[in-house]
Amino acid sequence: MEATERTRLADYFGAVARAVEPETRPASLLITHLLAERPTFVRAAAQVSDLRAVLPKPKSIHPHARAEVEALVRVDPLTREMFADPDASLAYIESRAAGREVVLFDVGGYFAPVLDAIADRFSGRLLGVIEDTENGHQRYASVDKLPCPVVSAARSPLKEPEDFLVGESVVFSTEALTRSRGDIFHGRGALVLGFGKLGSSIARLLHAKGVHVTVYDIDPVRRTQALSKGFTVAQDRNAALGAAGLVLCATGAMSLQGDDFPRLRPGAYIATVTSSEDELDLGRLPACYETSSAGEHITRYASPGGHLFYLLNDGNAVNFLHGASVGPFIYLVQGELLAGVRMLSRGDLAPGMHEVPDADRATIADIWLNHYNR
Known part of the structure; x- marks a missing residue:
């Protein structure tokens, strides 16, 4: 990022932080993709809260960004396992924010399995929690009885530009990798698993490239939406897996189980929009499959019987190979995450799912337009 862009970004986040700054600053822990531009957002999070630690998602850490953030605040390693055990997760949060009022910034529902223990025993x-992603939104919404408020930006109108551009970056990176092996999209029918905001964006972009796109979603409403937009909707998921030369996983909820992989069309490519642990049950892949490199960031899986498929970026979000850039539109959502701190700091929200008020969204959008639509 050029110095002028970094200055503009700092000015933007400074203006947002001033606009949404809470009366009292709670302690906070921040899970985030630590990409190249992210230190500026980290500084803004530290402006609206007493930031006690940053936990970067392990598959998306830019080394220079990490070094910059480490000069500001403690950086701790993050795994799903550390927030799977109530005692371990509670001990960690106690070590960083004992006795404090605390807000948890999340990306992907990491705290959902242990939220009851934290709320009861901290x-x-x-x-409360501030969640960024649809995957995380679903994890919290599925909790039978939330013990605290969760402010979600996953379905905000400010996220719509980001969702479209993330879909574009996924298609770009997938095509770049397949072309590195001399393969092109044309002639390879694509199956998009999940027709949410990302899946629908990916389907539209593939269609625009002349690819025949089939969609499958467990939600019949979304299947109806896909059909209305001109896509083929799979009635038989297993048959669709066997016919597609390219499978894009965009459910955020285990798109492919272990016994799905042998059903894939031989030579199919698989790409995901999130981490492999969320989309692919590779741990239950039949043991007979052997792996080898089929090119940079492409893994070949082959069985003794001759069945094979190719996994892109080890099953992790393929767009992170090329920076996952969606331009300045992502700063809209990050501004909304900051506004969530003020909502939670008041301490008067009931347990359950919440969204940032439209008035705060309008304020953030106005500040963004003043900085990025000159």
Whole structure:
């Protein structure tokens, strides 16, 4: 990022932070993709809260960004396992924010499995969670009885530009990798698993490239939407897996189980929009498959019987190979995450799912337009 862009970004986040700054600053822990531009957002999070630690998602850490953030705040390693065990997760949060009012910034529902334990046993007060992604939104929404408020930006109108551009970056990176092996999209029918905001964006972009796109979603409403937009909707998921030369996984909820992989069309490519642990049950892949490199960031899986498929970027979000850039539109959503701190700091939200008020969204959008639509 050029110095002028970095200055503009700092000015933008400074203006947002001033506009949404809470009366009292709670402690916070921040899970984030630590990409090249992210330190500026980290500084803004530290402006609206007492940021106690940053936990970068392990598959998306830019080394220079990490070094810059480490000069500001503690950076701790992140795994799903550390927030799977209630005692371990509670011990960690106590070590960083004991006795404090605390807000948890999340990307992907990491805290969902242990939220009850944190809310019940933490020595301070858990004010709530701020969630960024649809995957995480679903994880929290599926909790039978949330013990605290969760402010979600996943379905905000400010996220719509980001969702479209993430879809574009996924298609770009997938095509770049397949072309590196001399393969092109044309002639390879694509199956998009999941027709949410990302899946629908990917389907539209593939269609625009002349690819025949089939869609499958467990939600019949989304299948109806896909059909209305001109896509083929799979009635038999297994048959669709066997016919597609390219499978894009965009459910955020285990698109492919272990016994799905042998059903894939021989030579099919698989790409995902999130981490492999969320989309692919590779741990239950039949043991007979052997792996080898088929090119940079492409893994070949082959069985003794001759069945094979190709996995892009080890099953992790393929667009992160090329920076996952969606331009300045992502700063809209990050501004909304900052606004969530003020909502939670008041301590008057009921347990359950919440969204940032339209008035705050309008304020953030106006600040963004003043900085990025000159």
